Amino acid sequence: MVIACAAVVAASTAVAESQFYPSHAITMIVPFAAGGPTDVVSRIVAEHMAKALGQDIVIDNIVGAGGTIATTRVARAANDGYTLITGHMGTHGAAVPLYPNLAYRPDADFEPVALLAGTPIVIVARKDFPANDLQQFVAYLKANTATLNVAHAGVGSVSHVSGELLNSILNIKPTGVPFNGTAPAMKALAAGQIDYLCDQIVNVVPQINAGTIKAFAIAAPERNPALPEVPTTAEAGLPAFQVQAWNAIFAPKGTPAPIIAALNAAVGKALDDDEVRNRLLALGSVIPGPAERTPEALMALVRGEIAKWTPVLGHAGK
Numbered sequence: 542m543v544i545a546c547a548a549v550v551a552a553s554t555a556v557a558e559s560q561f562y563p564s565h566a567i568t569m570i571v572p573f574a575a576g577g578p579t580d581v582v583s584r585i586v587a588e589h590m591a592k593a594l595g596q597d598i599v600i601d602n603i604v605g606a607g608g609t610i611a612t613t614r615v616a617r618a619a620n621d622g623y624t625l626i627t628g629h630m631g632t633h634g635a636a637v638p639l640y641p642n643l644a645y646r647p648d649a650d651f652e653p654v655a656l657l658a659g660t661p662i663v664i665v666a667r668k669d670f671p672a673n674d675l676q677q678f679v680a681y682l683k684a685n686t687a688t689l690n691v692a693h694a695g696v697g698s699v700s701h702v703s704g705e706l707l708n709s710i711l712n713i714k715p716t717g718v719p720f721n722g723t724a725p726a727m728k729a730l731a732a733g734q735i736d737y738l739c740d741q742i743v744n745v746v747p748q749i750n751a752g753t754i755k756a757f758a759i760a761a762p763e764r765n766p767a768l769p770e771v772p773t774t775a776e777a778g779l780p781a782f783q784v785q786a787w788n789a790i791f792a793p794k795g796t797p798a799p800i801i802a803a804l805n806a807a808v809g810k811a812l813d814d815d816e817v818r819n820r821l822l823a824l825g826s827v828i829p830g831p832a833e834r835t836p837e838a839l840m841a842l843v844r845g846e847i848a849k850w851t852p853v854l855g856h857a858g859k
């Protein structure tokens with residue numbers, strides 16, 4: 542009886558408090574290094590969300606294990622709306638088959654808040670990589686697998702999972718070099734210390750515009766307006782390589798519905814803001830339409846990713 546009362550009191554207090562949400566700064570955890578695609582998308586949207594919510598949103602980069610360390614921390618955080626995470630196709634999808642003892646369930650330990658942006662994958666290589674198109678790249682890769690390395694942001698990250706898919710399509714196993722995010726990985730690629738990388742377009746566009754790396758193809762059904770000269774993998778002869786990466790906000794399970802609704806509305810306002818849209822589109826992001834912006838749509842996306850990647854990656858986690 543006492544416990545039941547305590548639960549009712551706690552729930553009503555949380556709901557009561559949600560009326561004044563947010564009453565202080567919110568922490569948004571980014572599970573990868575600053576300056577990378579997940580960080581950049583988070584900061585662009587969070588900046589506008591903070592204005593709509595009237596409180597600061599503090600970005601905290603907590604790295605490691607392909608983003609699963611930070612994601613575990615948020616799964617266990619207080620569900621009061623003041624700790625959020627930007628998860629993605631890896632942390633909230635592909636990590637499941639790759640980490641048999643994963644300490645969280647992406648489709649059960651979180652409240653989905655909203656999808657932020659789609660971030661198609663581009664195959665990029667160091668500037669002096671001896672290939673001028675995807676066919677030459679694939680041929681060189683197959684002939685020199687033993688001496689080539691591919692960067693990624695840790696097991697289960699988008700860049701790792703995309704690299705694993707490419708490996709399985711080409712039946713190759715180059716050396717993987719892990720980083721705490723694709724920001725440092727891209728730096729190593731631009732410096733010629735790494736041979737190639739499958740990365741989210743948001744992190745690729747500035748480097749292509751600066752001429753520091755080369756791009757062979759985008760793993761999407763259509764070319765991207767931010768990289769009009771980069772062919773699709775289908776155009777370039779590797780139609781099987783398709784990866785629709787994305788980044789989204791999640792809160793700990795049990796975060797009150799009015800708080801989720803307020804956060805979701807703030808994301809919606811941000812994604813409708815011209816300045817936010819222009820910044821995201823200039824980096825090649827795909828901005829979700831209204832139907833894709835609901836918490837329910839995000840949960841369906843998470844469940845779809847777990848179902849999709851488990852047969853593709855199940856072997857890799859053993």
Ligand code: MLT
Nearest residue numbers: 577579698699700722723
């Ligand atoms: C990042 O922000 O560094 C990426 O999202 C990492 C990845 O998943 O490849």
